[in-house]
Amino acid sequence: MRELRYTAPASLAEAVSLLSDAGQDPRILAGGTDLLIQLRAGVRDAGHLVDVKRIPELNVLEASPEDGLRVGAAVPCASLVEHAAAGELYPGLVEAAALIGSTQIQSRATLAGNLCNGSPAADTTPALLALDATCVTAGPGGSRTRHVSELLVGPGRTSLEPREILVEIRVAAPAKGAADAYQRLIPRGEMDIAVVGVGAVLQIADGRVASARIALGAVGPTALLAEEAAASLVGKAPDEAALERAGALATSAARPISDKRGSAEYRRDVVSVLTRRVLASAIERARRRA
Template sequence: MTTATYHAPASLSEALGLLAAHPGAQVLAGGTDLIVQVRAGRAAPSAFIDIKTIAGLTGVRRSGEGFAIGAATPCTALLKDAALCAAWPGVVEAANLIGSVQVRNRATMGGNLCNASPAADSVPALIAAGATCLIAGPQGEREVAVTDLPQGPGRVALQPGELIVELRLPARPMGGGDAYLRGIPRSEMDIAVAGAGVALVLGADGLCTAARVALGAVAPTALLVPEAGAALVGTRIDDAALTRMAAAAQAACKPIDDKRGTAVYRIHMAGVLARRAALIARDRAENNA
């Protein structure tokens, strides 16, 4: 019988050493995806490298004007950081739609990103917010935009031996607001049929000066849709602008029919959710002006 080994490194360098020493290893954070995959026979790592024991990889801290969220930070921990909740409520809410409370007490921000599900709830919110991730590996550290990390279902742009150290969010701009919404057939405990994250900035005159719209579950990866954001810039996020934005979001969708919903419905929902999320983001931005 082949038996996987379990390692709980105390430091990042030790973790990187273990990853280098075990080519078939997988990083274990909350385990809410990985353990399920192993039990179902869909993953068979030679070793589990548990990063929850590494100081600095768990928790939220200030990073300059912005925020750094340790890769092993459980979703529910975000709720306890008042400044983060005030600055990026869409990101915090997205992370806290995943699974159940019990799942979110384990599931981590880094794990949700690295699992690379097209339907991951936190990812479109992070992309809309302009988040980056700090990656450590044998060649040192590098910083990559979250939007560039997912490569397809289950695939991320990490090189062998690399792991995500933290997610970085900028300071909320003056007049900024964000939101994330998803569509699920049930009221909770479900996977997004479609999701939409919107982050935007309103100028002193009430006109939108910047907007980022990201979609989930409508393509092999979460999508940043620049055309959708552009449709809002220079407007008061009025009905006509929202309609153009929703149309641009829908045009970017490349969904499939599957057990969770039809492609037609997903495209429909991408427009509905992007519009609703933009309205929430606008309200939040107005309160932050």
């Protein structure tokens, strides 16, 4: 491990300019719960850590039924988990955030970091994908907005430019009668990485599914949408048969590999089960809201 420079700029402009010095091999440090471990293990390299936790724009946390959710890129998961309105409006996203690591880790780790680390098994990514969240970034060319789906490229990779900083994640206000849910399977009770994760948003109107989005984690190079599975539910009564069919279709959308955390075959089996369970959870929440 080589010597590291560390800076903690107090403004977005300063951060963008620090990141512009490519010779320094800069990296953005938010919670550091992935990056510091990767540096120590030699998985990633850096010459300069630009700590973004002091930048005011990255510390926004707001949630309301009218304006939806804004989570600054430096906001630790613990703040989101403890935010009453966020938990009320986006229980699925919050339950995903609450699954990351331990209480200590959650006090450091951020939603944005979870997303930018690019792990296919990140817990909050399928939850954000299901919610069709958007990312606001800042860079030398100014501010940009894009969907989470556009950010995901491959394992450990995103579409962010080298000098681009993720500023905040936004989620639209929940539609009437809509709710989200997230579940994952890990062999242990905690402190583990998802073998499969499933996030879903479901909208119920007049006893039928008005709209649905289902996102799968840890079963492809990035978190991915199970579009056919979601489409199969629309217009149907959300009964046992509909859920089972959606589960089966989600399995065909999965593109898992076998690794030390689970075989492809096992992951496929679990996708259908978890999809059913997550949908059931989202339906129950949506019914309470409808």
